[in-house]
Amino acid sequence: MDISDLTDMKMFALVAEAGGFRSAALRNGLSASSLSDAIQRLEKLKGVRLMNRTTRSVTPTEAGQQLLERLRPALSELDAAFDSIAMGDQATGTLRLDVPGIVARHVLPQIASAFLVAHPTIRMEVTVTEGLVDVFAANCDAGVRYEEHLARDMIAVPIGPARQRLVGVAAPDYLARHGVPAHPRDLNEHACIRHMFGSGRRIVWELKRKKEIVRVVPDGRLASESSDVEVAGAVAGLGILFTFEEFVAEPLADGRLVRVLNDWQEEFAGPRLYYNSRRQMPAALRVFVDFIKSQSRSER
Template sequence: MQQADFADLDAFTAVARARGFRAAAGPRNVSASSLSEAVRRLETRLGVRLLNRTTRSVTPTEAGQRLLERLSPALSDVALALDEVNAFRDSPTGTLRLNVPVVTAKVTLPRLIPKFLAQNPGVAVEIVADDSFIDVLAAGFDAGVRYDERLDKDMIAVPLSGPQRFVIVGAPAYFAAHGRPTHPREVLDHACIRHRFASGASYPWEFEKDGEVIRLNPPGRLTTTDSDLKLAACEAGVGLLATFEDFAAESIAAGRLETVLADWLPPFSGPYLYYPSRRHMPAPLRAFVDFVKAERGA
């Protein structure tokens, strides 16, 4: 097989798994047009259409699906063979591709990634901060980060941090003007700042105390996907905000925000690095897993 043939097969596999040229291009650090050209070249060589393309979706044809099913194990074997050679190096080389929630990129990874890169000079890291809960493996990532309730059961999960907490915060001026809620249900009488995920979902605020669980959907005076905007609006007195304690820690310490209902907000498990259960892992991922475990004292 010529080198160009292998590259085109690899491009087709990436696009078919990700169900899109742009989705496949990002993790591979190439342009969507280059992947499109590679697939067209392969289709011309084989004389059969492999992908159905519309303005909204890219899906394999019947022939494309059959080719994908046969190619995937073979390409995985090639990748594993190269990684076995990589294991003989003094330090791993290659690229680690991670898909993580936005809050993990802002709160947890800044203390981990610089140290990991310093210890592994041959590894490059690509991180996409994304709250849409895509199939990260199909999209070409080596691993992802999720919270406990979002983990697939057939994945290996390694904790990235200790327990975390949500807090309800507001500006001192807001509390002076509107008072402080002393029970979760009183939140419904306040202006609130809500988060909207890329999927369009806006999850309820959850409180728990002495076995009682209360879930509320307070009215949103401001709703946004941007965490920085939420925090700035809360500091400006727009309303109450439910957010990660670590994300608001600096504002709380500086007195720009104050917490309420702390006894209704117990800690919960922090984020987990997750990846498929398999005997061989890409060398950069293995290095990162070992690094995370060492940092956590596992």
């Protein structure tokens, strides 16, 4: 394999990620014809069709998808290697993160803004998903999740608040109509607002008080992947909701919601930035990790 083959492979990955020649060309400052030529050369070299082409979209064939999955980590390693030697001590490149909704709304904005101001040669792209993400497969450098969801081969660094908590809330009108639960078992007799995951997995509420642990499978008319929909439903009196305290701070402060089962709510460790321990760290990620570590030290 010579350098021209490597260039063609990178162009193939750009088109596959963008979903088309035109969009890939616009994103990367290239011509659509040069991208098309590169893929045709690869297909001729390998003797296999790599792309399904229609008037509306360009998508990898099964063989193309297999190639893309093998190329992503290899290209990431090459980018990281060049980033590490580019421009001396001034890091460049794009940092790609995947985070859950709670982090996207209440943790990352201030951190990301301060980081980009401090490092004007670095770009950042953030996707928001709730499930645990294979950062390689998602073409991300790192993700942010909570400790119980992290794989053993990941390096994890605290980011944001050291401690957080889930709280139970309901509208005063709902509690006036249905009563106030005195014990987690009482939730089985109440309408509960459920959080959904894209995988279809149902959430289980685990409530603790000293050494006692009670697990409840919530049930009710409203379920959503959106915290905004869930909080609005609770304010409207549709049931009891357990969610991150940050999501309900305002309606708790103005009385639209009140706490329930408050003595059953324990704190837990805050979010962690995680990345694979077995790959070379891209320069932009290395600088970001140093940045959040320095922030943690300054807040102590």
